[in-house]
Amino acid sequence: MVCPPSNPDPIVISGIGLLSALGTDRQGFFDFLSGAPGKRPGLPECGEGPLLNFLGIQDPRLKIARYMDPTSKNAIVALGQALQDADLDSEAIQENPHNYGILFGNLRGPLETRAKLYEAFEKKNRRIVSGTLFSQCGYNMAAAMSAVAYGIKGPNLTFTSPRNLVIYLLRRGTQLLWKNCVHTIFLGCSTQRNTSESGDHSQLGELAMVLCMENKSHALQRRAVGYVEFEETLCSSQVDMGSFESGNMYVASSLLNDVSDASALVKQTESMNLHTPEELRLDEAFVPLIKLGFLVNGIRGGACSSGFLINQVNKETSIISLRRGKT
Amino acid sequence: MEQAVITGLGCLSCLGNSTSQFWDCLNTGQSGVSEISGFHRENLRNTKAGEIKIPPDMLAYAKERDIASRISLFAHWAIEEALADSGLTPEVLNTPKVGLVLGVSLGMSLVQQTLDYGEHDSIGGPQDVLDDFSLLIEDLVETFSVGGEAHVITTACASGTNAIGIAKDMISYEGYDVVICGGVDTLDRMKYLGHTALNTLTTTTVKPFTEEREGTLFGEGAGILVLQKKSAVEPGAGYAICSGTGYSCDAQYVTAPDETGTGAIRVMREALNDAGVTPEDIGYINLHGSGTVANDVMECTAIEQLFGDTATFIPLSSIKPAIGHTMGAAGAIEAVATVLAVRHQQIPPTCDLGGGTSFPLQVIRGNPIKARVSHALSNSFGFGGNNGAVLFSSVVL
Numbered sequence: 157m158v159c160p161p162s163n164p165d166p167i168v169i170s171g172i173g174l175l176s177a178l179g180t181d182r183q184g185f186f187d188f189l190s191g192a193p194g195k196r197p198g199l200p201e202c203g204e205g206p207l208l209n210f211l212g213i214q215d216p217r218l219k220i221a222r223y224m225d226p227t228s229k230n231a232i233v234a235l236g237q238a239l240q241d242a243d244l245d246s247e248a249i250q251e252n253p254h255n256y257g258i259l260f261g262n263l264r265g266p267l268e269t270r271a272k273l274y275e276a277f278e279k280k281n282r283r284i285v286s287g288t289l290f291s292q293c294g295y296n297m298a299a300a301m302s303a304v305a306y307g308i309k310g311p312n313l314t315f316t317s318p319r320n321l322v323i324y325l326l327r328r329g330t331q332l333l334w335k336n337c338v339h340t341i342f343l344g345c346s347t348q349r350n351t352s353e354s355g356d357h358s359q360l361g362e363l364a365m366v367l368c369m370e371n372k373s374h375a376l377q378r379r380a381v382g383y384v385e386f387e388e389t390l391c392s393s394q395v396d397m398g399s400f401e402s403g404n405m406y407v408a409s410s411l412l413n414d415v416s417d418a419s420a421l422v423k424q425t426e427s428m429n430l431h432t433p434e435e436l437r438l439d440e441a442f443v444p445l446i447k448l449g450f451l452v453n454g455i456r457g458g459a460c461s462s463g464f465l466i467n468q469v470n471k472e473t474s475i476i477s478l479r480r481g482k483t
Numbered sequence: 484m485e486q487a488v489i490t491g492l493g494c495l496s497c498l499g500n501s502t503s504q505f506w507d508c509l510n511t512g513q514s515g516v517s518e519i520s521g522f523h524r525e526n527l528r529n530t531k532a533g534e535i536k537i538p539p540d541m542l543a544y545a546k547e548r549d550i551a552s553r554i555s556l557f558a559h560w561a562i563e564e565a566l567a568d569s570g571l572t573p574e575v576l577n578t579p580k581v582g583l584v585l586g587v588s589l590g591m592s593l594v595q596q597t598l599d600y601g602e603h604d605s606i607g608g609p610q611d612v613l614d615d616f617s618l619l620i621e622d623l624v625e626t627f628s629v630g631g632e633a634h635v636i637t638t639a640c641a642s643g644t645n646a647i648g649i650a651k652d653m654i655s656y657e658g659y660d661v662v663i664c665g666g667v668d669t670l671d672r673m674k675y676l677g678h679t680a681l682n683t684l685t686t687t688t689v690k691p692f693t694e695e696r697e698g699t700l701f702g703e704g705a706g707i708l709v710l711q712k713k714s715a716v717e718p719g720a721g722y723a724i725c726s727g728t729g730y731s732c733d734a735q736y737v738t739a740p741d742e743t744g745t746g747a748i749r750v751m752r753e754a755l756n757d758a759g760v761t762p763e764d765i766g767y768i769n770l771h772g773s774g775t776v777a778n779d780v781m782e783c784t785a786i787e788q789l790f791g792d793t794a795t796f797i798p799l800s801s802i803k804p805a806i807g808h809t810m811g812a813a814g815a816i817e818a819v820a821t822v823l824a825v826r827h828q829q830i831p832p833t834c835d836l837g838g839g840t841s842f843p844l845q846v847i848r849g850n851p852i853k854a855r856v857s858h859a860l861s862n863s864f865g866f867g868g869n870n871g872a873v874l875f876s877s878v879v880l
Contacts, residue, residue, distance in 0.1 A: 221737065253734065254731060254749055257730070257732075258732070262590070262637070265590040273673075277673075277676075283525070283526045284526055284676060284679070284680060285673065285676045285677050285680055286680065287677065287680030287681040287682075287738075290673075290676075290677030290678075290680060291681060291866060292737070293589055293590075293677075294588065294589045294590060294637060294639050294866060294867065295589065295590030295637035296590075296637050296638050296865075296866075296867050296869060297867060299867070300866075300868060300869065301737075301867075303732045303734040303867075303868065304734050304735065304736075304737075304868070306734075307734050308732065308734055309731055309732050309733065309734045309746065309749070310730070310731060310732065311730035311731065311732070312638065312730070312731075312732035312734075312867070312868070312869055313636060313638060313645060313649075313730065314636065314637045314638060315634050315635065315636055315637075316590070316616050316634060316635045316637060317616075317620065317632075317633060317634035317635065318616070318617035318620055318621050318633075320632070321634070324632055324634050327632075327657065328649065331649075331652050331653070331656050332730075334656055335652065335757075337729075337730070337753055337757075469632075470579040470630060470631050470632065471579055471630070472579050
């Protein structure tokens with residue numbers, strides 16, 4: 157459901173922060189995803205231990221608390237990258253901290269912390285638990301610790317949903333921006349390794365990705381460059397793809413399978429076959445966010461001027477359109 | 484912009500299995516807090532809680548619907564009451580214009596959930612609860628035929644309030660017709676052990692907004708509100724309008740609020756601005772009022788600063804002594820109490836459990852009072868610095 161207020165301030169995406177087993181190089185990550193099978197660079201040799209240790213990343217902000225779950229630390233790093241990419245500095249946040257918010261999606265909570273909680277509990281003969289670990293067990297901690305790290309005092313919300321989580325996140329972000337209670341939202345996720353007995357415990361499941369979404373008026377006011385305009389529209393399930401421009405766009409083609417005329421459209425366009433990168437063990441729920449980031453990155457990098465992300469959401473077709481921003 | 488009217492309420496707590504029971508018990512100053520019976524009480528700083536002793540009819544309800552966990556039972560029960568109250572049928576709900584937003588504090592519980600705690604108060608470890616909320620939400624969506632967006636918000640003890648705020652904004656800004664919203668949460672031994680370790684529990688009783696306060700006690704339950712767009716409701720119908728909402732984050736400490744009250748002031752002010760009302764218009768504030776040393780002084784500071792000279796004239800109360808701090812459900816159950824205060828023009832009292840020197844504000848204790856309440860605020864503040872406020876207004880303004 158998308159009903160903008162009259163004369164809504166358009167929404168733009170002005171920065172991307174990303175942390176994965178492939179490092180902090182955003183372009184490298186998207187190149188890896190878009191490479192044809194067999195032509196991709198090799199995956200890193202990953203083993204036990206947190207991703208940040210493996211990457212050798214250190215940041216004073218990672219020491220803001222006595223203990224933090226790896227998902228919180230990864231989120232802090234990714235948010236910092238999004239800030240940098242959007243050309244926003246921490247002084248701007250300090251001047252008006254309530255005008256910035258954080259929205260994260262989270263499916264399973266801080267698993268490593270919960271595992272440690274139980275380990276410590278067992279060691280104490282199931283009599284006492286660690287207050288420090290217990291206080292970091294909530295699904296909201298990645299978003300909360302990110303807020304502490306950067307002094308972000310606006311809305312701080314964590315959502316979970318079995319379906320369409322990324323779409324709902326984007327809608328909540330849009331809602332807050334339309335409401336004008338904030339002008340900038342950092343929206344994303346921070347996923348964890350599979351620490352179950354059957355999992356391989358490697359860093360390949362760890363990913364943190366943060367988009368910087370803001371009101372266009374604010375982006376213009378601070379002279380942001382390289383932003384991408386974002387809009388969601390809804391259609392009945394039968395979408396006439398012929399109504400969209402067919403030139404010079406990237407399309408996440410795997411999402412078009414159910415849409416009529418998609419194959420014809422894809423043939424006409426320069427498209428990248430961005431399929432689910434199972435080798436990275438990424439959470440299926442967050443793949444739309446990665447695809448969105450891929451499109452935004454491509455548009456900002458000049459590879460194309462626009463793109464679409466299409467999803468079936470509750471008997472409707474959601475079309476997210478992205479266009480290179482005009483100043 | 485479309486307004487959101489509350490047309491149905493559902494409430495489950497240790498004070499009763501229905502909204503009417505809850506309201507009646509609240510207004511007779513009763514407390515449902517009792518000695519914990521569902522899990523081992525060893526090594527707990529306090530052995531009392533707002534525990535729900537599931538009666539036979541609820542067990543039968545659960546069995547009929549194949550419900551196997553407390554959190555699912557509580558959510559189903561309260562949603563069923565709220566929808567029956569609103570008169571909405573499954574046919575009406577089965578469209579993309581109907582949503583469901585629930586608040587739960589920690590996310591999935593730290594212990595395996597069953598209907599009775601029995602021997603399940605501790606398990607081998609989080610491996611058994613690796614999954615997310617998928618099952619709970621999918622189950623509710625299927626049971627109640629919700630055709631639109633359904634998700635859970637996990638912002639610690641502000642979850643219920645934030646869920647209501649999101650739901651209200653979904654109607655105002657996104658074209659939803661109906662959003663079922665609220666919060667649900669359950670007790671377990673791990674939570675009590677955790678709060679024992681953090682010294683947030685009182686060793687006696689909960690005494691909000693008194694000099695003698697020294698901690699809180701926890702409870703469980705569910706609070707559900709059915710929000711409908713005002714243009715689809717008969718003029719003057721419904722309990723109240725959800726007219727304003729505010730969100731903020733202290734961005735300071737994990738387990739304590741920002742003592743300056745900046746975040747609390749922000750959410751209350753945002754809710755006022757959102758509703759287009761002034762501090763002088765507020766006829767009641769339902770406090771977060773957890774009774775912890777840190778929260779109450781912060782919340783008092785925030786109210787004094789925001790409301791200025793009018794602060795001492797506004798009736799305040801906290802229902803946490805009556806039902807415990809119900810975590811993710813707290814904001815929602817307290818919203819139910821606030822909505823009913825607006826509806827009945829009556830302030831529910833803070834359950835008086837042993838006196839104490841009250842803060843110099845008008846905290847209503849012991850007995851309810853009649854008051855003119857055109858607009859009322861409900862606050863919630865949680866771990867991680869998450870804050871929320873919702874404002875309810877009379878339908879007959």
